[in-house]
Amino acid sequence: MAKKESTFTNMVATLFIVTLVASTALAYVYELTKEPIEMAKLAKKLKAIDDVVPEYDNQPVDDMYKVAAGDGMDSLEFYPAKKDGKLVGTAIRTYTNTGYNGLIILMVGISPDEIIKNIAVVEHKETPGLGTKMADPKFKDQFKELDPSQVDLRVEKDGGDIDAITAATISSRAFAKATQLAIDTYKEGGTK
Amino acid sequence: MSQWKNFAKGFIKENPVFVLLLGMCPALGVTSTAINGMAMGLATLFVLLMSNMVVSLVKDFIPEKVRIPSFIVVIATFVTIVDLVMAGYAPAVHEELGLFIPLIVVNCIVLGRAEAFASRKSFLSSMVDGLGMGLGFTFALTLLGSVREVLGSLSLFGVKFMEGDGILVFILPPGAFIALGYLIALMNKLKKA
DSSP: OOOOOOOHHHHHHHHHHHHHHHHHHHHHHHHHHHHHHHHHHHHHHHHHHHHHSOOOOSOTTTTOEEEOOSTTOOOEEEEEEEETTEEEEEEEEEEEEEETTEEEEEEEEEOTTSOEEEEEEEEOOOOTTTGGGGGSHHHHGGGTTBOTTTSOOSBGGGTSSBOOOTTOHHHHHHHHHHHHHHHHHHHHHTOO | OOHHHHHHTTTTTTOTTTTSOOOHHHHHHSTTSHHHHHHHHHHHHHHHHHHHHHHHHHGGGSOGGGHHHHHHHHHHHHHHHHHHHHHHHOHHHHHHHTTTSGGGGGOHHHHHHIIIIITTSOHHHHHHHHHHHHHHHHHHHHHHHHHHHHHHHSEETTEEOSSSOOOGGGTSHHHHHHHHHHHHHHHHHHHHO
């Protein structure tokens, strides 16, 4: 079969049909994958919450509330974990833009008496093999059971008490900063 | 040209990464581990195979002057499908590669094969070509990822075989260029031998 000629109507009609078929196919796939994508996101969030607060029997995601985090910052999401109606901990979704490669999102678990319980890394784009080590227990676990009023949440290089990851001071600093933000926000109006 | 030769050329003789030097952005960007390289390769393989097949089927209905926009729409559609399906069913992989998946649209290999091969050849030849080129690309990315992971993290496919930190530069972007350079040299040597 000979090629179709490049006349005006031919070209318009062809492109119209091509885009129509493509968009229909995409809309269909989008509908199909919408639910699994939502589920995957929710599962990830729930896992991060589970990692940082003690056992609970409510639905922290449904009880989520937002708290303003100071000038020019997006407000943080607070996920209260309750057992028998009593607050046992709060998971705070905190962030910083000061990572080596931009945005870092952490989930910080704080007990009602303002002790850091645990921290989970939700999202980051740090250098593989260097900054990614912030998710390793070796670095992360030094925040466990810390009382933020007793220790200086800065890396040692800046005069604080946090032992930074070798060759990834910027990532470590950002991690500490995001944690500090969560604590400050919690103190200012997180308890509800 | 026999279909077997058509298929096999993607691996050594016309390997997209080592010989044609196409698709360098994903090849260098995501290959910090073998698994990432392989996942990227397989995603590209799917897009390449599907777009080659579709393009060879519709080539007679597309006027010469609008063939590039049409091909791009076809390719972009398959890339978006890969992106959505990956986000839904393999969120962990999607998290690692997410940034690079949309870039498959402008991957030279995909449009290159559509334009230079699929728009001229039969359906079967185009399918075989897409499969061969895609597997060649996957092979190259997995190899590059393995070399970088072994040297940089002292592990392979996520399994650590030695304690310690490895040679950090191989995980960083410059390491991609260094590793690729040596692999191309090695490939050339092997081809001559």
